[in-house]
Amino acid sequence: MDGNGMDTEAGRIDVVSCGIGFPKDAETLGLIGRADVVYGSRALLAACPVEARLTRIIGAKAREDAADALTLCRVGRHVVVLASGDALYHGFGGTLSGMAHPDDTIVYHPGITAFQALFHRLGLPWQDARLFSAHSGEALPARAIAEAPLSVAYAGSRYPAHAISQAVLKLHPASAGRAAVIAERLGSPEERLFSGPLADLARTECGPTSILLLLPTPWHCVPHTVARIAHDARPDSGIHEGSPISHSIPAPILTLGFPEEDYERENNLITASDVRAVILSRLRLPAWGTLWDIGAGSGSVGLEAAGLRPNLNVVGIERKPERGAIIERNRARLGVPNYTLHIGDALELIHASSIDNLLSSPYGGTPAAQPPHQSEALGKRGEGEMRSLLQKGFLSPSPGGSAPSLPPPDRVFIGGGGRDLPELLAACMERMPPGGIMAASAVTLESFHTLSAWSPDRRTGLCSLNIAHEQPIAGTSHHLKQQNTIYLFTFQKEITS
Structure with a gap:
C-alpha cells in the first residue's frame, strides 16, 4: 500500500x-x-x-x-x-x-476484424486485399482505394461508405460499373448488406459504422456469393440490360506527368508535365520518409510524388497564401491524403523549425492561431478559403507567430528561391540525413549560375531539358515548337563512415 x-x-x-x-x-x-x-x-x-x-x-x-x-x-x-x-x-x-x-x-x-468477417460472409479469399480506414476523419485516400484491385475501407462519420464510393467515382468515373459491397453495422441486429455496381451504391446512404468493398471485376462478373445479396438496380445507374458488356474495368493511371490542363493554376504557374516526370525520377523517391516541395505553386510536383508514393509524407511550402486553396483543390482532385501545405517563407520556416520543435508534439492549430502576417496577406475570400483548409487539417499554420514544425526531409525539390537560393540550398542540405537527395530547377541564367557554383562536390547530376511539342502551323501543317530550356541540378548529402 x-x-x-x-x-x-x-x-x-x-x-x-x-x-x-x-x-x-x-x-x-x-x-x-x-x-x-x-x-x-x-x-x-x-x-x-x-x-x-x-x-x-x-x-x-x-x-x-x-x-x-x-x-x-x-x-x-x-x-x-x-x-x-x-x-x-x-x-x-x-x-x-x-x-x-x-x-x-x-x-x-x-x-x-470486421474486414475478415465480411470476406468470410461473402466466401471471398482476401490475401490480396488492400485495407484502408476513413474512421479517423483524416483526408480520404481515394486514389489508393481506387487503384487497389481488391480494396476494403472502414468508413466513419465524415466519410460513410456511400461517400467513399462517391469520392472514388469522382476520381475515376470509369469505376461506375465496378462490383462493390457495402456492409453496415456488421454482426448487429441492424446489419445491412448491399452489393451492386459502384454507381448504385454511391446513392445508397448509410451510417458511419459501415464498410466499402471494391472488387476488381465488373458487376456482371461477380461471384454468386456477392450477387445473391444484390439490392434492386437503379434505372438511372447506366448499368442495365443491353449496356455494352466489358469483362474488365479501366484502371486508374499512374500519377506521373499529368497534363497541365488537369491542374488549376495561377497565371500558368506550373511545372510542365514532361519536366515533372524527369524531376521525380531524379529524386529517386523513397517508399517512406519526407519530401519537401519548396515553391509549390500549383502543387503539381509534390502532389504527383504523393500519388506515386502513398506512404511518403509530402510537405509543400508556398510563400503566397492565396495559392493554398488552389493547391488544396488540386489535391482533392488527385485524391491523395499524404500532402500537407505550409504557408510562408521557406527559409524562415526551415530556420525556425529547431530540433526542439521537431521533438515536440505535432501542432494541430486552429484558424485563430494564424499569425498576423499571414492574415494581413489575405483578402476576405482568400482568408475564408484558408480558414477552411485549417479546419480540414490540410494547412499547417504558425502557432502564435512561430513556425510550424517541418519534419526533416529525405528528399527536397526547389522550384524557386530567388536571391535567397544559396542560403536555401544550404539550409535544406543541413536538414537532410546522409544520403538525402535534393533537386533544383532553373529557367533563368542567374539561377543556372547560382546552382552551378553551389557546392560542386555534392552535385551528382546536371541536365538540360529541351522539349518541343507538336503544334499546327499554316493551317494544314505541323511543326515542333520549342519550350524554354530547363536546367535540372541534383545534389546528395555525403554519407559519413
Whole structure:
C-alpha cells in the first residue's frame, strides 16, 4: 500500500478484441468477473453477460481513457478493456500500446476484424486485399482505394461508405460499373448488406459504422456469393440490360506527368508535365520518409510524388497564401491524403523549425492561431478559403507567430528561391540525413549560375531539358515548337563512415 491506501503491486491490463459480436468463452467471462475495472463502448458493456465490479465507457477522448486505464494498472489494479473488432487495428489497443511504458503489463487477446468477417460472409479469399480506414476523419485516400484491385475501407462519420464510393467515382468515373459491397453495422441486429455496381451504391446512404468493398471485376462478373445479396438496380445507374458488356474495368493511371490542363493554376504557374516526370525520377523517391516541395505553386510536383508514393509524407511550402486553396483543390482532385501545405517563407520556416520543435508534439492549430502576417496577406475570400483548409487539417499554420514544425526531409525539390537560393540550398542540405537527395530547377541564367557554383562536390547530376511539342502551323501543317530550356541540378548529402 502507498500513503493513499492504493495497492502498489504491479497491475495488469487485458485487452479483449471482441470481433463483431461479444465473446462468451469462459476465459473472457472469467477476466471480466475478476477485473477491478472494465472499459468498453456503451454497446459492448450493455451486451456483457457478466456483472463487472466497475465499468467505464470509452468515449470520444480515447487518449484520456487510455491514460486512466494505465494509471489504474500502475497502482496495482486489474483492468479489462473490451474493444470491437481487432483492438490493434485502428482500435483502442493501438492507443494503449503507444502510451504504455516498457514495464506496463498489457496482454492482448486477438479477435477478427470486421474486414475478415465480411470476406468470410461473402466466401471471398482476401490475401490480396488492400485495407484502408476513413474512421479517423483524416483526408480520404481515394486514389489508393481506387487503384487497389481488391480494396476494403472502414468508413466513419465524415466519410460513410456511400461517400467513399462517391469520392472514388469522382476520381475515376470509369469505376461506375465496378462490383462493390457495402456492409453496415456488421454482426448487429441492424446489419445491412448491399452489393451492386459502384454507381448504385454511391446513392445508397448509410451510417458511419459501415464498410466499402471494391472488387476488381465488373458487376456482371461477380461471384454468386456477392450477387445473391444484390439490392434492386437503379434505372438511372447506366448499368442495365443491353449496356455494352466489358469483362474488365479501366484502371486508374499512374500519377506521373499529368497534363497541365488537369491542374488549376495561377497565371500558368506550373511545372510542365514532361519536366515533372524527369524531376521525380531524379529524386529517386523513397517508399517512406519526407519530401519537401519548396515553391509549390500549383502543387503539381509534390502532389504527383504523393500519388506515386502513398506512404511518403509530402510537405509543400508556398510563400503566397492565396495559392493554398488552389493547391488544396488540386489535391482533392488527385485524391491523395499524404500532402500537407505550409504557408510562408521557406527559409524562415526551415530556420525556425529547431530540433526542439521537431521533438515536440505535432501542432494541430486552429484558424485563430494564424499569425498576423499571414492574415494581413489575405483578402476576405482568400482568408475564408484558408480558414477552411485549417479546419480540414490540410494547412499547417504558425502557432502564435512561430513556425510550424517541418519534419526533416529525405528528399527536397526547389522550384524557386530567388536571391535567397544559396542560403536555401544550404539550409535544406543541413536538414537532410546522409544520403538525402535534393533537386533544383532553373529557367533563368542567374539561377543556372547560382546552382552551378553551389557546392560542386555534392552535385551528382546536371541536365538540360529541351522539349518541343507538336503544334499546327499554316493551317494544314505541323511543326515542333520549342519550350524554354530547363536546367535540372541534383545534389546528395555525403554519407559519413
